[in-house]
Amino acid sequence: MGDRPFEIEAQQKSQNYADLDAKFGETGEYRITFDQNGRYRQIVKTDGDQTVQYFLYVYPDGNFDVVTGTKYVAQVKKDNAGKLEKVRSDLYRTGFLTEKEYTTKDSNAFTTAILKAGSTQSVEQVDSFLIDKETKLTPFFDWTASRPGSPDGGPTKSRVETTEADAAEMINGYTQQLLDRPATEEEKKLFFQKIKSAEKLAVVINKNVGGVQVTSGSKLADADYREIAFETLRKSVSSLTDEEIGKGTGALSQSVSSLKEYATQYGINLSNREAFNQVMGGMVEGGTLTTGKLDSQQQAIKNMAKTFYPNMSSIIDGGGTVSGIADQFASIMSRTLEIPANSINVFDKRIQKALANNGKQGVMNTTDFEVLLRNEPEWPKTKNAKEEAASYATSILQSFGLMA
Numbered sequence: 001m002g003d004r005p006f007e008i009e010a011q012q013k014s015q016n017y018a019d020l021d022a023k024f025g026e027t028g029e030y031r032i033t034f035d036q037n038g039r040y041r042q043i044v045k046t047d048g049d050q051t052v053q054y055f056l057y058v059y060p061d062g063n064f065d066v067v068t069g070t071k072y073v074a075q076v077k078k079d080n081a082g083k084l085e086k087v088r089s090d091l092y093r094t095g096f097l098t099e100k101e102y103t104t105k106d107s108n109a110f111t112t113a114i115l116k117a118g119s120t121q122s123v124e125q126v127d128s129f130l131i132d133k134e135t136k137l138t139p140f141f142d143w144t145a146s147r148p149g150s151p152d153g154g155p156t157k158s159r160v161e162t163t164e165a166d167a168a169e170m171i172n173g174y175t176q177q178l179l180d181r182p183a184t185e186e187e188k189k190l191f192f193q194k195i196k197s198a199e200k201l202a203v204v205i206n207k208n209v210g211g212v213q214v215t216s217g218s219k220l221a222d223a224d225y226r227e228i229a230f231e232t233l234r235k236s237v238s239s240l241t242d243e244e245i246g247k248g249t250g251a252l253s254q255s256v257s258s259l260k261e262y263a264t265q266y267g268i269n270l271s272n273r274e275a276f277n278q279v280m281g282g283m284v285e286g287g288t289l290t291t292g293k294l295d296s297q298q299q300a301i302k303n304m305a306k307t308f309y310p311n312m313s314s315i316i317d318g319g320g321t322v323s324g325i326a327d328q329f330a331s332i333m334s335r336t337l338e339i340p341a342n343s344i345n346v347f348d349k350r351i352q353k354a355l356a357n358n359g360k361q362g363v364m365n366t367t368d369f370e371v372l373l374r375n376e377p378e379w380p381k382t383k384n385a386k387e388e389a390a391s392y393a394t395s396i397l398q399s400f401g402l403m404a
Contacts, residue, residue, distance in 0.1 A: 021133065023066060024126050030054060030066060032123055040222065041123045055115075056122035058137040073114050080141050090144040091117060117144060127173055162199065167192040174229040179236070180250035191232040198228060237280075246272040255279045255294060262298055266305035267322035267346050267355065311361050322346060322355065325363055329354045332366060336373045338382045350376065 055072040091113040092102035101109035128135040171191040175183040256275045263270045306313045326346035334341035354364040
């Protein structure tokens with residue numbers, strides 16, 4: 001036990017997988033997202049200001065732990081010490097090792113292949129579990145051994161095609177992620193038809209492997225399957241009402257909510273439909289829901305904010321937000337007019353005047369803002385105003401000797 005310090009806790013607490021749900025559920029510390037190039041999905045966790053990749057390691061006894069890449073590779077080699085050649089062969093057969101890397105037994109390439117395969121397995125295992133909590137986790141050795149061959153790996157004489165069952169699982173997972181519901185039978189059927197047509201067009205003749213001319217696999221990447229999945233769901237997505245867009249819990253609605261919240265930070269008020277249209281503009285390879293990013297839409301909002309608040313352009317370019325400045329004015333407004341700060345937002349007409357600053361560079365200074373507030377109808381009703389008026393009256397009477 002002493003030589004397995006990072007797995008002891010997992011062995012004790014993960015017997016019924018409840019911990020897996022806690023780690024990857026809606027409030028979990030780990031999440032699945034795409035790498036910075038949008039090419040593959042991975043498990044990450046934010047550590048301070050760093051986003052670090054993690055792996056789900058499944059022990060031979062079925063227990064699991066979430067570990068770093070270094071620990072993942074070390075545990076794979078330890079748990080399969082007498083079967084590493086079989087692991088290497090399976091990694092080659094499934095395309096995680098090239099022919100040259102396999103034949104030369106390149107140790108660095110072997111480590112990289114374990115990490116690539118481990119990342120893929122980790123995401124697949126978590127995806128499956130989140131869809132069906134009864135899913136049993138599969139150890140690395142069993143997973144690589146049962147995985148279909150790849151056109152870039154060892155010889156496979158028959159072309160790999162997606163089965164109807166696999167297609168149903170793929171579209172169901174995508175629909176669940178996108179719209180928070182299972183795919184309909186009609187959507188499953190349509191998706192299967194679309195990928196069959198696409199796979200026929202994408203068949204490749206592999207290079208000569210071991211004297212055998214291999215015909216296998218396709219040129220379709222994960223992004224291609226996601227694009228086909230979205231095209232399958234386009235009709236359903238396009239028919240969503242504004243209310244459904246706003247209340248949904250799937251990735252689409254979450255992206256809409258995220259974009260609206262981001263827009264508010266820059267003083268832009270987007271409706272559900274406006275945010276939805278912007279998100280939909282990213283539903284292409286490299287866009288919003290294929291990479292999990294809203295970069296282009298967020299940049300568009302920043303540019304829009306600089307048009308609405310040209311006097312704040314330098315603040316925005318410097319990393320500041322319109323709402324951040326508005327919060328300072330809201331604090332002054334709350335204190336002066338004696339109203340709750342949480343009842344004031346960036347779109348309040350007084351805050352907007354302070355931000356606009358009559359077209360002058362920068363925002364209104366606090367003195368001018370307080371003068372503006374004292375001219376509001378709420379001011380005379382405040383305790384501060386009444387005390388100030390009483391004090392002023394007393395001062396006048398004293399000046400005329402009518403009051404001691």
